Amino acid sequence: MRDRTSICLCLAAESIEEDLRIAEEHRGRFDLLELRVDRLSAGEAGLAGRLPARVGSPVILTLRRTREGGKFGGSEQERHALLSKLAVSGFAYIDLEEDFDASDLEARVTGRGGRVIRSMHDFTGVPADLARRVTSLAHHPGEIPKAALLPKNAADLVRLLAAFTDLEGVEKILLGMGDTGFPTRVLAPRLGSFLCYTSAARAQAAPGQVDPLTLERTYNFRSITPRTQVYGVIGSPIMHSLSPLIHNRGFAAIGFDAVYLPFLVDDLDGFWPAADCLEIKGLSVTVPHKQAVISRLSGRDRLVESTGACNTLTRAQGKGPWQGTNTDVEGFLAPLRAALGGAIPRGVSATVIGAGGAARAVVHALKAAGARVLVLNRTAERGRELAEAFSVSHAGLDEPGFLQARDFGDLIVQTTSAGMSPNIAADPAPGLAFSGREIVYELLYAPPTTVFLQRALAAGCRVVRGRKMLVGQAMEQFRLFTGSIYPADLRAELEADMD
Ligand code: ATR
Numbered sequence: 001m002r003d004r005t006s007i008c009l010c011l012a013a014e015s016i017e018e019d020l021r022i023a024e025e026h027r028g029r030f031d032l033l034e035l036r037v038d039r040l041s042a043g044e045a046g047l048a049g050r051l052p053a054r055v056g057s058p059v060i061l062t063l064r065r066t067r068e069g070g071k072f073g074g075s076e077q078e079r080h081a082l083l084s085k086l087a088v089s090g091f092a093y094i095d096l097e098e099d100f101d102a103s104d105l106e107a108r109v110t111g112r113g114g115r116v117i118r119s120m121h122d123f124t125g126v127p128a129d130l131a132r133r134v135t136s137l138a139h140h141p142g143e144i145p146k147a148a149l150l151p152k153n154a155a156d157l158v159r160l161l162a163a164f165t166d167l168e169g170v171e172k173i174l175l176g177m178g179d180t181g182f183p184t185r186v187l188a189p190r191l192g193s194f195l196c197y198t199s200a201a202r203a204q205a206a207p208g209q210v211d212p213l214t215l216e217r218t219y220n221f222r223s224i225t226p227r228t229q230v231y232g233v234i235g236s237p238i239m240h241s242l243s244p245l246i247h248n249r250g251f252a253a254i255g256f257d258a259v260y261l262p263f264l265v266d267d268l269d270g271f272w273p274a275a276d277c278l279e280i281k282g283l284s285v286t287v288p289h290k291q292a293v294i295s296r297l298s299g300r301d302r303l304v305e306s307t308g309a310c311n312t313l314t315r316a317q318g319k320g321p322w323q324g325t326n327t328d329v330e331g332f333l334a335p336l337r338a339a340l341g342g343a344i345p346r347g348v349s350a351t352v353i354g355a356g357g358a359a360r361a362v363v364h365a366l367k368a369a370g371a372r373v374l375v376l377n378r379t380a381e382r383g384r385e386l387a388e389a390f391s392v393s394h395a396g397l398d399e400p401g402f403l404q405a406r407d408f409g410d411l412i413v414q415t416t417s418a419g420m421s422p423n424i425a426a427d428p429a430p431g432l433a434f435s436g437r438e439i440v441y442e443l444l445y446a447p448p449t450t451v452f453l454q455r456a457l458a459a460g461c462r463v464v465r466g467r468k469m470l471v472g473q474a475m476e477q478f479r480l481f482t483g484s485i486y487p488a489d490l491r492a493e494l495e496a497d498m499d
Helices: 017-023 046-053 076-086 103-110 130-135 154-166 177-184 214-218 243-254 266-275 292-296 304-309 327-340 357-366 380-390 399-408 451-458 466-482 488-495
Strands: 006-011 032-036 058-062 093-097 116-122 144-150 171-178 196-201 229-235 258-264 284-286 312-314 323-325 347-355 371-379 394-395 411-414 439-442 462-464
Touching: 006 017, 006 171, 006 214, 017 046, 017 451, 032 103, 046 058, 046 076, 046 371, 076 103, 093 103, 103 116, 130 144, 130 154, 144 154, 154 171, 154 177, 154 266, 171 177, 171 196, 171 371, 171 466, 177 258, 196 214, 243 266, 243 399, 243 466, 243 488, 258 347, 258 462, 266 292, 284 466, 304 323, 304 327, 304 357, 312 466, 327 357, 327 466, 347 399, 357 371, 357 380, 371 399, 380 394, 394 399, 411 451, 439 451, 451 462
Parallel strands: 006 032, 006 196, 032 058, 058 093, 093 116, 116 144, 144 171, 229 258, 229 284, 347 371, 347 411, 371 394, 411 439, 439 462
Antiparallel strands: 284 312, 312 323
């Protein structure tokens, strides 16, 4: 096996000229190309043979059927005929599906020094016998087996990771598609995959593929080796998270051999075997798991105790017990102090919207600073529970609640996930009117200006954006993960343009 995973840029545009433009734009950021002939418009497919000579990089020839996620809807005879014609055009690899028996076609490619990639696709999940399936894919010696699976949940991810372990040292292409599978794409050099597929943002070839620049800038892909340690953030949704960018840039700057990934986790219990498999040593925790992770902790600090919420997990060994802390409290307070001119005046009044894990950190922080607090929550019971835990007032997210909020109007803190990308039209409290005198602090940061914040700005309120808290809480996490202070110049870049 080669000592480094290659980056493959998939060309999935409708014309050869557009594919060539895409290749040119990404020049220097990929090792080889894949031409998805099935994505070309009808008149263009016949011209595909011209591409290898024009790009100067090895090219994979692929004509994917609809059932494997491609666009080719013709007969198998037509497919065979088109591939036979193209196979003599200088392609370095040809991707043939596991059931495509075409020895003559293979011979045309291998006879010219090319190689066959023998692929299987599964959009229903990850089979339990994946490793065995992969090892029995090849029809002839020298073929590279490839399996692209769409993990549906954490259990699927665990099965996929187990297959990587079982197939250690075997030349293969193995990847998880979609958001749940995304970490396996980035971890290809650590887990052992012959290549990692990428595509241009405007012509994505498969779910979960990112463009080569993102792979390089956000994930330091070229620095990942089998020894690279894994960190990450767990939550749902998660792909909008800026935490990978923040931490990976910091890791690179201090020379810390680690990569930080977004893990889409709905089933928290199912995720822990994946964390052990990857020997993850640190995790950020976000919506909706900040309370649920506490039952998993072996040790917790005073902040977790007093907030009842945990946003940071660390452990000394990759499979050992977890310690929990909460960096949200300080992450929340620092930007607020700055907005208030250095200190939070005692007796300041605040309305907190939401009663989840993030709200717990906020209410704790505000109470500790001497604020008068009202909690407004959609589900009355949860709001009451939080209010009673911290001895503050509570009401529903409704007219009586909004009326009461007028007495708690110095500061409005929006802690819910309503309005977060991709559901950006949502407003958690459309009936809450702003007078313009409130400071409105929203914990969301994607999008930077939600519908809720737009209303606050239109009313003339001063706003504090969630990105400030995101950066604040990440700084302390970074110190816990690496033992080092986050580089000041990078922090300044992250905080630029945030007001
Ligand atoms: P986190 O740990 O990040 O705070 P969470 O524990 O899932 O996430 O809490 C999410 C909070 O956002 C809850 O207060 C939730 O209200 P409910 O208790 O009624 O579920 C609130 N929330 C989520 N979506 C909302 C929406 N569309 N409108 C109003 N509140 C919403």
